[in-house]
Amino acid sequence: MVFKIKLHLLLVLSPFIFVPFNSNNSCNNYLSYLFISFSSDCYHNPDVNDNITNIIQRHTNSSETHHVQTQDGYILGLFRIRRDNPRGVILFQHPYNFDARIWVTQYNDSVAFLYWRAGYDVWLGNTRGSLYSKKHVTLKPSDSDFWDHSFHELAYYDLHATVEYVKKTTGGSKIIYVGYCMGAISGLIYASIKPEDASKSIQIMITLAPVISYQDAHGPLMTAIAILYKLQPLREYMGIYSVGRYDIWYLRLLRFFYLFFPFKKLLPYTISLFFGWTPDEMDPNYANLMVSHFGSEASLKVVDHGHQMHLDNRFQVYSYGNDHNMKVYGSPKPSLYSLEAIKLPVFIVCSYDDYISHYKDNERLFNSLPQEATIYGKLVVKGMNHFDYAYGKRRNEEVHNKVLQLLNSLCEDKSN
Ligand SMILES: *[C@@H]1O[C@H](CO)[C@@H](O)[C@H](O)[C@H]1NC(C)=O
Ligand SMILES: *[C@@H]1O[C@H](CO)[C@@H](O)[C@H](O)[C@H]1NC(C)=O
Ligand SMILES: *[C@@H]1O[C@H](CO)[C@@H](O)[C@H](O)[C@H]1NC(C)=O
Ligand SMILES: *[C@@H]1O[C@H](CO)[C@@H](O)[C@H](O)[C@H]1NC(C)=O
Numbered sequence: 001m002v003f004k005i006k007l008h009l010l011l012v013l014s015p016f017i018f019v020p021f022n023s024n025n026s027c028n029n030y031l032s033y034l035f036i037s038f039s040s041d042c043y044h045n046p047d048v049n050d051n052i053t054n055i056i057q058r059h060t061n062s063s064e065t066h067h068v069q070t071q072d073g074y075i076l077g078l079f080r081i082r083r084d085n086p087r088g089v090i091l092f093q094h095p096y097n098f099d100a101r102i103w104v105t106q107y108n109d110s111v112a113f114l115y116w117r118a119g120y121d122v123w124l125g126n127t128r129g130s131l132y133s134k135k136h137v138t139l140k141p142s143d144s145d146f147w148d149h150s151f152h153e154l155a156y157y158d159l160h161a162t163v164e165y166v167k168k169t170t171g172g173s174k175i176i177y178v179g180y181c182m183g184a185i186s187g188l189i190y191a192s193i194k195p196e197d198a199s200k201s202i203q204i205m206i207t208l209a210p211v212i213s214y215q216d217a218h219g220p221l222m223t224a225i226a227i228l229y230k231l232q233p234l235r236e237y238m239g240i241y242s243v244g245r246y247d248i249w250y251l252r253l254l255r256f257f258y259l260f261f262p263f264k265k266l267l268p269y270t271i272s273l274f275f276g277w278t279p280d281e282m283d284p285n286y287a288n289l290m291v292s293h294f295g296s297e298a299s300l301k302v303v304d305h306g307h308q309m310h311l312d313n314r315f316q317v318y319s320y321g322n323d324h325n326m327k328v329y330g331s332p333k334p335s336l337y338s339l340e341a342i343k344l345p346v347f348i349v350c351s352y353d354d355y356i357s358h359y360k361d362n363e364r365l366f367n368s369l370p371q372e373a374t375i376y377g378k379l380v381v382k383g384m385n386h387f388d389y390a391y392g393k394r395r396n397e398e399v400h401n402k403v404l405q406l407l408n409s410l411c412e413d414k415s416n
Helices: 002-018 031-035 052-060 111-117 151-169 182-193 195-201 220-230 232-237 249-260 266-275 284-292 300-312 322-329 359-368 395-410
Strands: 063-069 074-081 088-093 120-124 175-180 202-208 346-351 378-381
Touching: 031 284, 052 063, 052 074, 052 111, 063 151, 074 111, 074 151, 088 111, 088 151, 088 182, 088 395, 111 120, 111 395, 151 175, 151 182, 151 195, 151 300, 175 182, 182 195, 182 202, 195 202, 202 395, 220 232, 220 266, 220 300, 249 284, 266 284, 346 359, 346 395, 359 378, 378 395
Parallel strands: 088 120, 088 175, 175 202, 202 346, 346 378
Antiparallel strands: 063 074, 074 120
16 A cells, blocks of 8 residues: 555656756757657757856856846846947846746847847846846835836836936947837836937837737736736735745746646647737747746736726726826826827837737827837737747747847947
8 A cells, every 4th residue: 555655656756756957858849848858859958947147148158237226216137148339239128927037048049149149238127026126125025015016117117217227337328128018018108208218218119019008909818817807806905916926836836847747739829828829839949948937926006007908998007096096196087198209219019919919909009109209110920929029939030130120220230
């Protein structure tokens, strides 16, 4: 009896016992993950179990870590892949529930390295609350006030502080801003509420998969967001103000389990269900890389803010309800972010197959911007979902090489 139980336990644990961390963890195709120890399509990728500074260092030898303090006391981590005499300076800002790792977890082919190799000084921002931005002068992440921010504060405080820091540290010339989903939304808000500051510091804003109203956004993620919104009183009663505390034990266990789970094709199917049906687009090489670096804590108020834009079909400030809005804003209706106020060029990149950043929403965004802001047009791609800008097989040919081409036409090569 005891022997039987032990045998079962051994069978259950066997993948964890017999697959040491320094063996193969990545494959060129999903099927090969079933034969990860024998297949010639598989290899060991050291980035899977490493941290961001080591990853950057391994591929570029140019890793720097910086910290920026916002006006309201948050201390944000900021990573730099340094290049002297660069063609230009680029600040990347990550999507919701992610952090700077999203730009460097495609092995040697990472998005950030592509731009760095093209001659740019690359900076990777981290919004408040995410893995590298958990410090505040007085608050702690366990305080509810620490999470009391919507897209608005990410723009007003975090972006302002980060953009100004990068500009100052690199010699005072205008920088290039690349925002992905939440990074794109807060970028647009920043350019709309601080148009003078933004146009003084940012040469061009590249928005990857932006959203302004979520009117056409659909899929189970939007349903989940609607349910979360309804549960707001319960969440607050239970003291839940953020999503993605990925250091909690069961999420760690789940991640650990998935890293050894051989049917990796489940990952692109799951992601496709939520973010756009393109299961063949996700690169199998990055399955474990993505999972081991997925998730960074973020405020639920940001999600609520997005859902309110969806409900009211307006690109507007966070709403506290009519009465409280009167107290906070002096008017019952939440005010609109004026896209007409934007004074810098915005280059929109979106996809027909993205459930969240819908191409129709992007059409409205394009048409709402002043003519001077849209001089470079926009780029609408096919067959890529909301995730594929980072982990899709064709992300470079469809998106990043084209963005680079535009940037190169604006920035002269200073390498020799
Ligand atoms: C890793 O994969 C290679 C084939 O690329 C294979 O020869 C090697 O034995 C594998 N190593 C381990 C430890 O799984
Ligand atoms: C990554 O690990 C190295 C040690 O291997 C450490 O020096 C560095 O501070 C770590 N970076 C981060 C961002 O934690
Ligand atoms: C970084 O420097 C080390 C030691 O000089 C060298 O071995 C390595 O190849 C360099 N890596 C890159 C990506 O340049
Ligand atoms: C990245 O590494 C892989 C495997 O070593 C190699 O085949 C590929 O050419 C490299 N890509 C770049 C851009 O260096």
